[in-house]
Amino acid sequence: MSSFVEVDHVDQVFPLPNGLKYIALKNITLDITKGEFITLLGHSGCGKSTLLNIIAGLNTPTQGGVVLEGRQVTKPGPDRMVVFQNYSLLPWLTVRENIALAVNRVMKDLPAEERKDIIERHIDLVKLRPAANKKPGQLSGGMKQRVAIARALSIRPKLLLLDEPFGALDALTRSSLQDQLMQIADEYQLTCIMVTHDVDEALLLSDRIVMLTNGPESYVGQILEVPFVRPRDRLKVVNHSNYYALRSEIVYFLNQQKKAKQRKVGQTAVIARNGLEKVNLELGFVPLTDCAPLIIAKEKGFFQKHGLEDVTLSREPSWKAISEGVASKRLDAAQMTAGMPLAMTLGMGGKAPLPTVTGLVLSRNGNAITFSKQLYDAGVRTLADFKHAIAQTPDKIHTLAVVHPSSMHNLLLRHWLASGGIDPDTDVSLTVIPPAQMVATLKAGSIDGFCAGEPWNSHAVQEGLGFVVATDFNIWPGHLEKVLGVREDWANQYPNTHLALVKALLEACEYCDDRRNREELATLLSRPEYVGAKLEYLRPGLVDPYRRSLDSEPENLPRFNQFYVDQTNCPYRTEGLWIMTQFARWGLTPFPKNWVDVLDRVRRVDVFGEAARELGLLDIEPNRGLVHFADGSVFNPDDPVGYLNGLAIKRELRIEEVAIDALVAATV
Numbered sequence: 001m002s003s004f005v006e007v008d009h010v011d012q013v014f015p016l017p018n019g020l021k022y023i024a025l026k027n028i029t030l031d032i033t034k035g036e037f038i039t040l041l042g043h044s045g046c047g048k049s050t051l052l053n054i055i056a057g058l059n060t061p062t063q064g065g066v067v068l069e070g071r072q073v074t075k076p077g078p079d080r081m082v083v084f085q086n087y088s089l090l091p092w093l094t095v096r097e098n099i100a101l102a103v104n105r106v107m108k109d110l111p112a113e114e115r116k117d118i119i120e121r122h123i124d125l126v127k128l129r130p131a132a133n134k135k136p137g138q139l140s141g142g143m144k145q146r147v148a149i150a151r152a153l154s155i156r157p158k159l160l161l162l163d164e165p166f167g168a169l170d171a172l173t174r175s176s177l178q179d180q181l182m183q184i185a186d187e188y189q190l191t192c193i194m195v196t197h198d199v200d201e202a203l204l205l206s207d208r209i210v211m212l213t214n215g216p217e218s219y220v221g222q223i224l225e226v227p228f229v230r231p232r233d234r235l236k237v238v239n240h241s242n243y244y245a246l247r248s249e250i251v252y253f254l255n256q257q258k259k260a261k262q263r264k265v266g267q268t269a270v271i272a273r274n275g276l277e278k279v280n281l282e283l284g285f286v287p288l289t290d291c292a293p294l295i296i297a298k299e300k301g302f303f304q305k306h307g308l309e310d311v312t313l314s315r316e317p318s319w320k321a322i323s324e325g326v327a328s329k330r331l332d333a334a335q336m337t338a339g340m341p342l343a344m345t346l347g348m349g350g351k352a353p354l355p356t357v358t359g360l361v362l363s364r365n366g367n368a369i370t371f372s373k374q375l376y377d378a379g380v381r382t383l384a385d386f387k388h389a390i391a392q393t394p395d396k397i398h399t400l401a402v403v404h405p406s407s408m409h410n411l412l413l414r415h416w417l418a419s420g421g422i423d424p425d426t427d428v429s430l431t432v433i434p435p436a437q438m439v440a441t442l443k444a445g446s447i448d449g450f451c452a453g454e455p456w457n458s459h460a461v462q463e464g465l466g467f468v469v470a471t472d473f474n475i476w477p478g479h480l481e482k483v484l485g486v487r488e489d490w491a492n493q494y495p496n497t498h499l500a501l502v503k504a505l506l507e508a509c510e511y512c513d514d515r516r517n518r519e520e521l522a523t524l525l526s527r528p529e530y531v532g533a534k535l536e537y538l539r540p541g542l543v544d545p546y547r548r549s550l551d552s553e554p555e556n557l558p559r560f561n562q563f564y565v566d567q568t569n570c571p572y573r574t575e576g577l578w579i580m581t582q583f584a585r586w587g588l589t590p591f592p593k594n595w596v597d598v599l600d601r602v603r604r605v606d607v608f609g610e611a612a613r614e615l616g617l618l619d620i621e622p623n624r625g626l627v628h629f630a631d632g633s634v635f636n637p638d639d640p641v642g643y644l645n646g647l648a649i650k651r652e653l654r655i656e657e658v659a660i661d662a663l664v665a666a667t668v
């Protein structure tokens with residue numbers, strides 16, 4: 001993606017009259033491509049207009065900057081036109097004269113005839129010919145805003161900035177202007193950044209919705225990709241099967257922000273008690289069967305038992321929200337994908353490295369690769385069939401979804417495809433979608449398959465939308481899946497709390513794997529505040545035999561979701577090492593030359609060992625040895641670089657020293 005606009009680590013601090021300061025924006029980074037429509041969304045006062053004004057050059061940021069097509073923005077300019085909510089027209093000039101004023105000022109070198117032509121074309125563009133000689137006082141609000149848009153567009157800006165442009169209009173005028181703006185943006189291939197409070201407006205118009213957290217120190221809390229194809233049609237958009245999932249993701253984010261604000265108001269200072277440095281914790285989880293240990297620890301009193309008196313569970317919409325929640329300290333700790341602590345520590349995805357640790361594996365197995373019914377109908381049943389189908393349809397790009405780059409789903413799917421001679425980066429297209437949106441996205445036909453955890457594979461199968469082409473028993477039986485993740489500085493600040501948390505969750509894991517408790521587990525998980533899926537979708541991973549398709553016999557997969565038995569819980573370094581080889585294999589991070597130090601730092605076997613000892617669990621294996629894959633390949637942890645070199649399908653390898661001593665958690 002080449003950047004057209006780069007917002008680079010922007011902070012905005014305002015001096016206050018009492019000599020204090022207000023930090024409105026903190027470390028805002030955003031890359032925008034040419035032709036993109038971006039919306040800035042967030043609660044009132046979160047800093048949307050401040051950010052827009054910085055991009056416009058109307059405000060100078062305290063830190064960082066904005067670059068437009070390679071040039072630093074230092075002041076306002078005709079290449080960035082802003083349309084405000086209050087129209088800002090000159091009341092003594094007509095529609096034509098208002099537009100002409102801008103054109104004659106900015107394009108003064110053009111011949112008069114050409115300028116006149118531009119003015120008249122823009123009057124027509126916004127359908128204001130009958131009102132061309134009227135003054136603003138004789139126009140409705142909608143008409144005034146159309147003049148403001150025409151005036152902004154008439155001087156051909158590179159970037160159109162809109163600050164709640166339709167905020168003052170009635171609903172009907174608003175929708176008609178949204179339609180016009182959508183049409184103009186498509187026709188002119190405009191790059192737009194718009195501030196709005198309106199979730200539906202954002203979904204209708206944007207390619208990406210950038211959601212800001214509440215201030216002070218607002219930052220980009222989440223970016224939502226809006227996958228509807230252009231040109232868009234209002235009715236088709238709202239009837240799209242993904243529409244309500246996306247809408248509820250935005251509403252969820254806004255509600256979380258509201259709750260966070262309420263919490264800040266009665267801000268719970270750190271409460272130290274019971275020999276623990278902090279007993280009030282906010283823990284993040286993603287709605288999936290394998291969030292079970294957190295739910296059980298809360299519902300069955302394991303947190304309380306270990307002195308953690310006030311634990312709140314926060315249901316997060318995506319793995320991205322989890323990593324950002326932990327990075328920003330909104331969350332004390334979270335259920336994480338197996339690779340997330342390593343990915344955060346190594347700074348995957350261009351992020352600043354943030355040392356993050358895990359002292360507990362929460363689950364193993366429980367994943368599957370589901371392919372669409374269309375692939376099933378085309379005769380695909382195996383990996384080899386899929387390779388054949390790709391070869392037979394050279395014009396089609398098969399899109400498969402995973403839940404996060406650092407997740408086992410991404411790494412297992414890539415390993416599986418590569419083992420069948422399919423390059424996951426060139427023969428298919430991989431995309432990232434939160435787990436709870438997989439089924440709706442498959443149903444909408446936007447993807448051909450996905451790799452995710454339960455209950456989403458069973459949901460797709462039982463709805464007849466697809467079939468399970470492979471489970472993790474066909475890739476890496478017994479692989480690690482989810483872990484407990486915390487920032488390293490948090491672990492250092494609250495060591496006894498960290499230990500108590502690991503102990504509470506380890507006991508919860510044991511409870512989850514007792515067959516007698518599984519029915520209760522499935523029922524608890526089905527509750528809307530937890531996974532919120534139908535019981536019949538949750539049962540196959542936990543109590544029922546597993547069904548790969550509606551046509552196949554159910555299979556007995558022992559411990560499809562595994563939480564405790566067979567040495568589930570130790571954060572073995574060998575497995576972390578395999579994950580790092582895969583990050584390097586697929587170009588996600590360099591392979592650290594000093595991998596021993598990185599593993600020591602991230603995979604906190606010591607914390608796990610202490611928790612296990614204190615709980616009297618003495619049969620813990622200190623090592624896991626070689627990793628055996630279902631395709632017959634073996635990972636030997638003694639020679640990770642040799643392993644990487646021996647892999648046939650891979651990206652160019654980068655092997656670099658990670659300056660581990662310099663990795664100090666930045667205050668985010």
Ligand SMILES: Nc1ncnc2c1ncn2[C@@H]1O[C@H](COP(=O)(O)OP(=O)(O)OP(=O)(O)O)[C@@H](O)[C@H]1O
Binds near residue numbers: 015016043048
């Ligand atoms: N010049 C200033 N001096 C001090 N504080 C300011 C200044 N400008 C903005 N702020 C504060 O910065 C924060 C962000 O303001 P901003 O107007 O960008 O928010 P917003 O998200 O656009 O709000 P709304 O949706 O209500 O328009 C607010 O708390 C505001 O009070």
